Amino acid sequence: MAVDGVDIKTIGVFALVGLPYTIKFLWSPIMDRFVPPFLGRRRGWIIIAQIALISGIAAMAFNSPKQAPLLMAVLALTVAFSSASQDIVIDAYRTDILREKERGAGAAVFVMGYRIAMLISGALSLILSDNIGWHNTYLLMAGLMTISLIATFLGPEPEEKIIPPKSLHEAIWGPLKDYFSRRSAVMLLLLIILYKLGDAYAGSLTTAFLIKGVGFTPTDVGTINKGLGLISLIVGAMFGGALMTRLGLFKSLLFFGALQAVSNLSFMVLAWIGKSYWMLIFAVAFENLSGGMGTSAFVALLMSMCNQKYSATQYALLSSLAALGRIFIAPTSGFLVSAIGWSLFFFVTTLVALPGLWLLWCMRQSIENLKQY
Structure with a gap:
């Protein structure tokens, strides 16, 4: 256009x-x-x-x-x-x-x-x-x-025969009844909103920070932030997926989530140091590696929360809900940077990630019981 x-x-x-x-x-x-x-x-x-x-x-x-x-x-x-x-x-x-x-x-x-x-x-x-x-x-x-x-x-078909809903009414209301019949249903929804909130909050202004805040050129940002970032995210996702088979869902969510939170601090250090290509490379690689690992665990969490009978509706609802926090918090980022500066902004994004990790720790038993669904 x-x-x-x-x-x-x-x-x-x-x-x-x-x-x-x-x-x-x-x-x-x-x-x-x-x-x-x-x-x-x-x-x-x-x-x-x-x-x-x-x-x-x-x-x-x-x-x-x-x-x-x-x-x-x-x-x-x-x-x-x-x-x-x-x-x-x-x-x-x-x-x-x-x-x-x-x-x-x-x-x-x-x-x-x-x-x-x-x-x-x-x-x-x-x-x-x-x-x-x-x-x-x-x-x-x-x-x-x-x-x-x-x-x-x-592509193969599922190993077990899955009986679809018998009516459209069941297809609409069945997923909700099935989900809210579980223990900790509401708290799990809150966890979905909070888990990647700090990561998303920092990511909403990363490009603007690198160009306006530190003074890198668009070419620098395109080459390092987008190019290296993409490679790092894919490597992080694959490594995280492999590590999950050993750690299990809960430990993976906790470990990868902690890495996501800490990775935001690397941009705070970059804001302190100023225009440093080595620090830029480290921050971008660290943030995307941990983000890829966290995304793998998060997607696995959403899959674990779905009943196969209603998986299309439940996954669509859960993934839409996951974006809810980001939609509401992202518009505040520019105002926060104007008020406290870039260094403190990235520190705050790390703090924003902590409630999700605390809630995850409190819900260990519920996360480990998800496999029954």
Whole structure:
């Protein structure tokens, strides 16, 4: 849209096409209740979503956002809806298919795949558009989705037969009744909100801090923070997933969560020292390694909290709830920096992480009992 000369106000309004990711839990019960006539309850819906994505992305290649903005908006919304729907059912499939001991590694592979996909659809697509044009770039991205189709066809079915809800009413209310019938249900929800809150709070202004607060160039930030950060996060996710098989869910959440909190202090040190490339490399690597490990454990926690009968709806609800704290606390970050400065800001983000760790410690027994679900 920017390349085509669309005005900035219209571009801003187009941000609304991302709404399906926020409200995806509204139609997740349909994917729990109804079973497509091919490939089972999960893979059948995945194929439907992927075909819709291929069609939508390819159609965007043949339209101009400047000449037909309304049509492009409809297509973009269709792609976002299909993508959010794919998220719903892939999260449910991962929850249904993985054994308890496999959840850490499965969560790590999920994080790695997600980050690589963001790199391909973000940085690589921008580079390609400069060389082969947006038309061919969109067609190439649609073509890459065929890899996903092949993976879906080859994917196994769950070992145990899972009986879906018998009615749409059960699919809507059953997940809530099932969840709130458990002990510590409300406290577990609070833990979901708090666990990565400090990490998210610091991350909301990291790029702004590196450019405005310390004086690194956008190239420095792009190369080190984005490039090294991506590699570190993937390594952290894979290492964390492997370590979880030895530590178990509770110890992993506690250890990785503590690392997440401490990693924020490395940016506080960078604010003290000033423009230091070695400190930047250390801070970025440490923060993303611990963040990747924490994300693996957190995804495993969400999977452990889902009943396979309602996994699409429960995971969609829990993951939406996990973003709730970040949505409300992130807007305050700029005001806090203005009031107390960068060093104290990152110290405060570490303090923000402590209630989640304390609550996690208090709920040890509840976390260890999650495997029964």
